Amino acid sequence: MTASPPPLVVVDAANVVGSVPDGWWRDRHGATERLRDRLAAARGTGGGLAGVAEPLELVLVVEGAARGVAPVPGVRVVAAPASGDDAIVALVTAEGAGRPVVVVTADRGLRHRVGERGASVVGPRLLPRS
Numbered sequence: 001m002t003a004s005p006p007p008l009v010v011v012d013a014a015n016v017v018g019s020v021p022d023g024w025w026r027d028r029h030g031a032t033e034r035l036r037d038r039l040a041a042a043r044g045t046g047g048g049l050a051g052v053a054e055p056l057e058l059v060l061v062v063e064g065a066a067r068g069v070a071p072v073p074g075v076r077v078v079a080a081p082a083s084g085d086d087a088i089v090a091l092v093t094a095e096g097a098g099r100p101v102v103v104v105t106a107d108r109g110l111r112h113r114v115g116e117r118g119a120s121v122v123g124p125r126l127l128p129r130s
Contacts, residue, residue, distance in 0.1 A: 008095055
């Protein structure tokens with residue numbers, strides 16, 4: 001019997017970073033690295049993330065100036081070649097079959113698009129802050 005894949009949690013980095021007015025616009029790359037590091041640290045507690053229990057697969061989708069952000073253990077980073085929203089929809093479509101998918105974003109258009117593909121959506125407030 002083949003084990004089912006773990007739930008997939010996809011984080012819209014640009015939207016999550018932009019949801020907190022902490023000066024991120026001065027250093028988008030650095031702000032995205034800080035988000036990645038907070039996500040990795042939260043994974044280390046074993047308590048789950050965005051309302052999803054461990055084990056889970058975590059993907060941070062980056063775009064624009066944040067495209068160079070590297071992955072770290074527990075956080076896969078996908079650099080969107082163009083629109084981050086389009087990359088998230090493609091990821092949900094390609095990797096979401098047969099498992100729960102949760103997308104973290106406050107973007108209404110993206111919420112609708114991934115919802116049509118069976119994903120659940122939660123807002124950025126469910127992610128760890130600093």
